Amino acid sequence: MSSQQSGTSADHASRPARLTPVQRLALGVLLTANFTLAVDFSILNVALPHIGAELGFPTESLQWIVTSFALCAAGFTLFFGRVADLFGRKRLFLAGIVLLGLSSLLGGLALDPTVLILARVGQGIATAMVTPAALSLMTTTFPEGPARSRVLGLNGALMAAGFTGGAVLGGVLTGVVSWRWAFFINVVVALAVIVIAPFVLREKRADNRPKLDIPGAFTVTLALGLLVWGITNAGDDGWASVGAWAPIAAAILLFIAFWAIERRVREPLVALSMLRRPNVAWGNIAGLIAFATETSLVFVLTLYLQEILGFNAVSAGLMLGVLGIGTVIGGLIAPRVIGRTNAKFAIVVGLVLQGLATLPLALADQSSGWVIPLLIFTFIGGIANLVAIVGYTVTATTAVPPEQQGLATGLVTMSQQVGITLGTPVMSAVLASQLAVGLLSGIQLAIAVNAAIALVSGVIIAISLRLPKRSPVEAP
Template identity: 55%
Template structure:
């Protein structure tokens, strides 16, 4: 890809301005995405307390996370395409309503079954609302500097939401009750439900095609089996996932109105952009798990202090999200994605210097902040690349694919790194081994994307006409 060096192109981000309506739309969509991100991580530090309060067994605690991850990853591609056909505005409202219901049910739960039902509804709400919100964002801002800036802010706020969720979960659990980790969502979801019809107009594909039911069934079943197989370590489920996803590929080639048109999946920007995004999400979220393990089991910090320490990583990601559009404007989406991953890999490798004493805290703070910056630069570039060059009518599909990539990567990353870490006898040695693998995967991802993502137009900030 040719690097943009003309003065007009370099100045493009400064010339582009959002009008007042676009600012309102952006504020609302960022608020929705921030809340969805918080919802993903807010229960992480509270899991032991939740287990004690409702009688979950130690092995049963994983189902609190799995009950969310299954629908969040399994249904996101389907609902991303449904948003294109039925209306993105409508799907965002449906997702917010379902989130409020699931959060209320979880917050008032008196049995494990009720709490898990609430988590399922929250995961389903995420699958509905996240691609709808992202596609509303990409269709509200033309491809170029404004979209890059909007995606940068979106990525920054989503990452801040993941970190804020961990901190907020610790604070609410310590000061009030774990139930507030659920109930805090309800008033925010209701506010978004009220404000959305006043700010955002309906948006859907111009051509009303039929939904590809066979494709929807096979891909959703395949993704559900994949996530279950990963989280439960179930080999038959993984074999079923492979069979269903293979069937999905065959169905899409023959369908008149495919759920995921092969010509879209064959685009280099879509394929390799999502590969880069998968690497970024799988490695950074699993690194947070490793650093949580290190801070609590090696250095002896409490969950609340751990959340506050990891807030520095969150600050780095916010900075990366804000700065990313400037890098995209100057060097293009491909090299921004590669550069972000390389910086993340270098910062992760530095964490191999962590020791058994709290004197290592300074290294952890600096390395995670720098790595978080690189990670969000890569994620913003991935979103720009993976949704570039596609018409508005396919943005729901594109953002659905990107959201699916995110959810499956998060689901896969933590179990893999956990397995590597626990293979060693001591905690610190396990953290070091998993950190080395993590850094190697990021570097390999950067190399693959750099080699194969070759196109003349990968989410570059082109001056508006």
């Protein structure tokens, strides 16, 4: 073969194949589902006082509207990630969408607190079913390289935009129509996905279906639930409260028991050899940090804009929408960053730049002149955060066999959801430690700690993460 022919072949090999119309529609269905679930994490936050007044929730119980969702979403995600491998990703995805639609309809029609909490539990379980199934459908449909990086970049951008945009959408819906439409929108999306998805989603069925590790699934699900519950209580009552340290201590004991179970079970829920892969372990640690820091920063800045600068909830949400725009841009440029360097570089640079963009905000005071710098720094931080998120998703699913992609994406989803759930209570506890001095002092300390976590994590990952050896992929 001549050098010219060889070069032409290489050029063709480096170009990702064009997606067929069916593939584009399938990708649209998966992205829409994940975006909707990301919105659900934050869409009711602004509406909590209205829901409490209408349904008779005691003020101290309003947190359970958010916590019940987060507990189930984080607690069951690893279990359903494995179920996707064993019983079919498409089947689990569709079952989760059906549950999402029914739970959302129940929530929109709820007339008392018990029914609403049951609806949020159903939405959380649906999230744990759909998110790893959708992500594993993406990673098995698109091979490692530019195509997968672009798809995961879009997915990461939309999910991050969904979280930050959920607060804005919830405020607008609550103010213009009713908080109930935060549920009814999901019903419309679920119906559309159920109609289209069966005809466009494709998957290769596994040749053998090993037994599901029930003891391991029960133990790790309970451990994750207790961990999230304890951290949530710490944000409300302080780390010294029994409601905080007792569940966390129990969770640690259950994680140890889970580790022991997985070493003895013939077909474990988590192959310990996978956790020994540096890219899987460190990739998920990076993802947990990325989600925990940026989502908790939204919480702290919302307090700053409303309680210190005096903006209303809708105005504050719209200002933080700039961060959401940054995340979308970050998701779009991340595949090019990875293509020209590698996924580790994207994680490290993303976390370090995010920390550097967050740090100046720790100096914010009562002057309205801080609004413009806040918009600029959060925009930069949003871009950097999504570069790190896409980098960790690519890292944690690289060189994983197709039959274990559901497990790998379950771990990715778990780190994401635990990070979202963990970050805000931790920052809330840091903030609360300074309330004797003043709210502004607490906000400044929380922002400084947030920035430090991102910066230190970036340095540690730069030193510790080792990517698996594989053939290099050219930039898209």
